Amino acid sequence: MDFVPVVAVAGHELRNPLNVFHLTRQLLYRISERPGADIRGILKKLKLQLDRIISLVDRLLDVGRIRSGKFELELENFNLGDLVKEIVERFVDLHPDVPLTLRLEAEAIGLSDRVRLDQAVSNIISNATKYGLRKPIEVSVGTGASVAFVAVKDQGIGLAPDDLERIFDRFERAVPLSRVEGLGLGLWIAGRVVEARGGVISAEGQPVRERSLRCVCP
Amino acid sequence: MDSHTILIVEDEQESRESLTELLELEGFNVVTATNGLEAWEYLHTSHQPCLIVLDVTMPVMDGRQFRQLQLKDDELAKIPTIVVSALGASATADLAALKAFRKPVNFAALISVLRDNCGRRDPDAN
Numbered sequence: 501m502d503f504v505p506v507v508a509v510a511g512h513e514l515r516n517p518l519n520v521f522h523l524t525r526q527l528l529y530r531i532s533e534r535p536g537a538d539i540r541g542i543l544k545k546l547k548l549q550l551d552r553i554i555s556l557v558d559r560l561l562d563v564g565r566i567r568s569g570k571f572e573l574e575l576e577n578f579n580l581g582d583l584v585k586e587i588v589e590r591f592v593d594l595h596p597d598v599p600l601t602l603r604l605e606a607e608a609i610g611l612s613d614r615v616r617l618d619q620a621v622s623n624i625i626s627n628a629t630k631y632g633l634r635k636p637i638e639v640s641v642g643t644g645a646s647v648a649f650v651a652v653k654d655q656g657i658g659l660a661p662d663d664l665e666r667i668f669d670r671f672e673r674a675v676p677l678s679r680v681e682g683l684g685l686g687l688w689i690a691g692r693v694v695e696a697r698g699g700v701i702s703a704e705g706q707p708v709r710e711r712s713l714r715c716v717c718p
Numbered sequence: 719m720d721s722h723t724i725l726i727v728e729d730e731q732e733s734r735e736s737l738t739e740l741l742e743l744e745g746f747n748v749v750t751a752t753n754g755l756e757a758w759e760y761l762h763t764s765h766q767p768c769l770i771v772l773d774v775t776m777p778v779m780d781g782r783q784f785r786q787l788q789l790k791d792d793e794l795a796k797i798p799t800i801v802v803s804a805l806g807a808s809a810t811a812d813l814a815a816l817k818a819f820r821k822p823v824n825f826a827a828l829i830s831v832l833r834d835n836c837g838r839r840d841p842d843a844n
Contacts, residue, residue, distance in 0.1 A: 513804070527736055
């Protein structure tokens, strides 16, 4: 995709969190002097929208970093289960209407880039919430032979055989643009992060039934 | 037709909730749908709203598909429909809406259109 369409898509995507921010600010202004008004709740909403805007900008900047080769991992030891638990809690706050559960199959402590892995797993879960049709999503963390994995399974639109690899390409979506928002960059970035750590990302599923995305890292 | 009820069709929960709260503060009754199909089903099972506020990019049935169905139905086509989307005016011109707003929406202008079409209930009255 050329630069101009990228900017157009990004501008379009920024309008949604900006709209919520704008409406919520109006709401704050109107109810701020009312006794018992939930000011903290509204400020929390504003913070979530600001985080969305920052995340969108970061994703665009990441495309440039990855393409120019200026994409380096900062490795540290941490517990993968703890990280994924934090991410799942964030998504539960952001999407209270989506049934999201976490299954920790084994303790996975290892060396990786915590911030980048947070980004990769968040992108995968975000993708599941977009295409999951608000049906239950299961996130699981486990270990294998010298590897740790995170798997995200949803029961939404499913995945056709032709889309198994395509969904990891840049600016690709499994459905028409008019049905779903997003830059089409999330899984591509997740794949680059996992590969930079020597891991692999893969998908399996069946059309109109279920879909499972899995990343495995040393 | 319910003279003060607005139907908001918007998939994004935060947008839906914020707009709902604001419109209720302005004295309107608000009902919501998370996509075109939910809105379509609502219109066939409940009192018709005074006006529809319609997003375009939505899962299951998007705003464009909903509008096509609505315009084919003589009764439902009469319900004034305002488009509020991230798309520009030229990209939504084919929806033949009463008015199209681009996000982030100018709330004062939106309220003005709603009042012109639906009047206003006293916000403090029950």
